[in-house]
Amino acid sequence: MKFTNERIIRASREAVWQAFDNTENLKTWQPTLQTFEHQSGQPGQPGAVSKLVYDENGRTVILIETITERNMPDSFSGTYDNSTVFNAITNRFEALDDNRTRWVVENEYRFKGLFRLMAPFVKGSIQKRSDEDMDRFVAMVEQSAA
Secondary structure, eight states: OEEEEEEEESSOHHHHHHHHHOGGGHHHHSTTEEEEEEEESSTTSTTOEEEEEEEETTEEEEEEEEEEEEETTTEEEEEEEOSSEEEEEEEEEEEEETTEEEEEEEEEEEEOGGGGGGHHHHHHHHHHHHHHHHHHHHHHHHHHHO
């Protein structure tokens, strides 16, 4: 399952990148995130591995993040993996002018085992969750830039 989301952020690309690159901000725009723990590699760089723990309505979901690309301030890519799903995400940041940035997020989900049967039924909720996370990120950045 693949989909792309896009937002225009009223802030410079540099401000957007700084906010995106700061792991302290994650809980602001991903409110179900409980912990972010660096595991190995140089933090924030390709090859770095981190453990993300989410509380999804009382259910603990653990994802292992592996950074695959970091091209500051243009793009950031990573994979997010657990026993039920593999997700590859590419974030691209394009300066439209000094105070506007286009943020494009490309998602690819590959479900594992029996969860593959669920893919058609959860696509809408996954896209909605991605939209909500992006909206929270945009609000956070625009409030900081104001």
